[in-house]
Amino acid sequence: MAEYTTVSIPKDLAERVEGTIEGTSFQSTSDLVRFLLRSIVIQHQRRGELTEAEFEEIASQLRDLGYLG
Numbered sequence: 001m002a003e004y005t006t007v008s009i010p011k012d013l014a015e016r017v018e019g020t021i022e023g024t025s026f027q028s029t030s031d032l033v034r035f036l037l038r039s040i041v042i043q044h045q046r047r048g049e050l051t052e053a054e055f056e057e058i059a060s061q062l063r064d065l066g067y068l069g
Contacts, residue, residue, distance in 0.1 A: 007033065
């Protein structure tokens with residue numbers, strides 16, 4: 001069984017995430033955060049490193065999808 005740790009985010013961001021995930025397959029803020037972090041880590045591992053420009057492109061795409069403000 002997987003072990004877990006706690007990641008803190010501001011309450012206003014958590015509330016925005018909760019509103020954003022309504023009607024999606026994500027059941028919780030934690031589900032979305034795991035998905036996003038896993039996606040970023042996988043990209044990093046495939047390329048050997050994640051440049052600042054690549055990170056900004058990912059963030060831009062997530063903003064366009066409504067996941068980031």
